[in-house]
Amino acid sequence: MLIRRVGIIVVAATMSVLPVGAVQAEPEAHVPGTVVRDEALPEQLWVAGTATARRVTYWTRTSDHRSALSTGVVFIPAGIPPSGGWPVLSWEHGTVGLGDECAPSTAGRSERDLDYLATWMKQGYAVVATDYIGLGTPEPHAYLDGRAEAHAAIDMVRAARAVDDSLASKWMAIGQSQGGGGTVFTASLATAYAPELDYRGAVATGPASNxxxxxxxxxxxxxxxxxxxxxxxxxxxxxxxxxxxxxxxxxxxxxxxxxxxxxxxxxxxxxxxxxxxxxxxxxxxxxxxxxxxxxxxxxxxxLDVPLTGYDRPLFIGQGTNDTDVPAPLTAKLVIDLELHGVRPEVHVYPGKDHSGTMPASVPDSIPFVARRFT
Structure with a gap:
């Protein structure tokens, strides 16, 4: 893997003198996206269609802008990257828990999530997947703290590009449930938070809101x-x-x-x-x-989802039979966004529950994402 500078400071020299598996203590003001640990991900944790996968530890920011560590995974699809590099999808996962052992980068992912991510990789996208702050790192995990989740997802793109130079700067956010709400936060913050990246839009299904x-x-x-x-x-x-x-x-x-x-x-x-x-x-x-x-x-x-800052297209998918994130809460989110001049592309899936919304949304979200990357 090549380590390079992409709008962030990557501590390659520091890592070269660290013991294997060690995490370097960094100052409070450290640059978001800086990688402090990079290791191969065991193959049993790969998504289908993966050619290589890395697990990284990197610096990001809490919602009150304190430095904090997060971990996550970089999944590179099989094949030759297109001109300019693999377009990137930054995945924000749903509720897994708050303990360190719940982190998907070490605990693994549900079949639902594995199938969903494999679908995207088959479309020719690299997938990067944050664990969020506090799942496997020293800070506690601030569940549904959307700005912290968004920061971790955006800085995951920065960290991924630091450890793999086959990734393009163009990227989108995708997420479900807890991660769906985090993805909506990401959509409102992405361009301002990381202007050196080429943010194109977001796909949120069953998004936690209200x-x-x-x-x-x-x-x-x-x-x-x-x-x-x-x-x-x-x-x-x-x-x-x-x-x-x-x-x-x-x-x-x-x-x-x-x-x-x-x-x-x-x-x-x-x-x-x-x-x-x-x-x-x-x-x-x-x-x-x-x-x-x-x-x-x-x-x-x-906890409140921002109602301004959306400068790229936003896809929202919702099942009518979702009892984890009931449809009326998402309907209110859409109304509130529209009252503030935001026009999300909304898809409602009759009879689909929380998990069922993910595969049901794919025929609509795949062309939505493809249009953003053309």
Missing amino acids: VVEAVSLIGPGMPAIESAHLTAYITYVMVGLKAARPDFDIDSYLTSLGRQLTTAAATLCFPQLADRAKGVSVAQLFSRPLADGDFVATARPV
């Missing part, structure tokens, strides 16, 4: 909804906000059971947390309504 509106209705007096998945998601939101804004007293809203579950959520991957949450309703987590106090004012700057 989270504050939804959770602000929650409190101890709400009807008992016993959905282990919903309880797990809400628990992750609480832990994620605490990670993003550590000075905010989240515990003051939680019952003893709620504090126990949030403590467990900080290390458990989603399937394990959902198992732990069986029989626990959302109402049992809270000692007072989230509408009380400063919760909403604290959460909005972290």
Whole structure:
């Protein structure tokens, strides 16, 4: 692999004296996208159609612009790159959990995600895939902190181009669920955050949005909804906000059971947390309504999707039977964007649930992406 400078500082000389597998401590002001570790990805973690794959550790920024490390993977497709290099898709994954062992670059990916990414690689795109800050790196993972997720996805492109010179500067963001919301954030920030790259647009399916509106209705007096998945998601939101804004007293809203579950959520991957949450309703987590106090004012700057800054086309796909990201929340997102002059290309998939929206969207998203790269 060739190491080069592409609008960032790559510490090739530093890495040459580090022990294998070591991560160099870097100053607070280190340049986003700088690679501090580069290693081959084991083949059992490859996406079908991969010719080579690297796992990198790189510098990025939190939502409040502090330096932080993230990890991610660079998947290079088989074949000869086109003139100018492989166009790049920066993948933002859905909810996997908050613990280090949940990071897709080491834990692997679901069959759903593997099939989806393989479809894109067959179209002739390199795929780069951030783990996000805190999944396998020292910072806690601020779940649904969209600016931090966007920074990690954009800086993943910078890092990937630093370790592989077959990648073009033109790129797009794609993502599902948590990553779908992160992709919408990315679409609003990409050009301003990384002007040296050639950002072309974004594809978001089942995008997390309007989270504050939804959770602000929650409190101890709400009807008992016993959905282990919903309880797990809400628990992750609480832990994620605490990670993003550590000075905010989240515990003051939680019952003893709620504090126990949030403590467990900080290390458990989603399937394990959902198992732990069986029989626990959302109402049992809270000692007072989230509408009380400063919760909403604290959460909005972290969780609310931006409504301005979109300078390239945005594709939004939504299934009508999605219970993880219900269609009305996405409909509100689209309305809010349109009221601010943003015109996303919206595709609704009747009868499709959260996961089913991904393959259902492919016949529409493939030509959407192809047009952006012509």
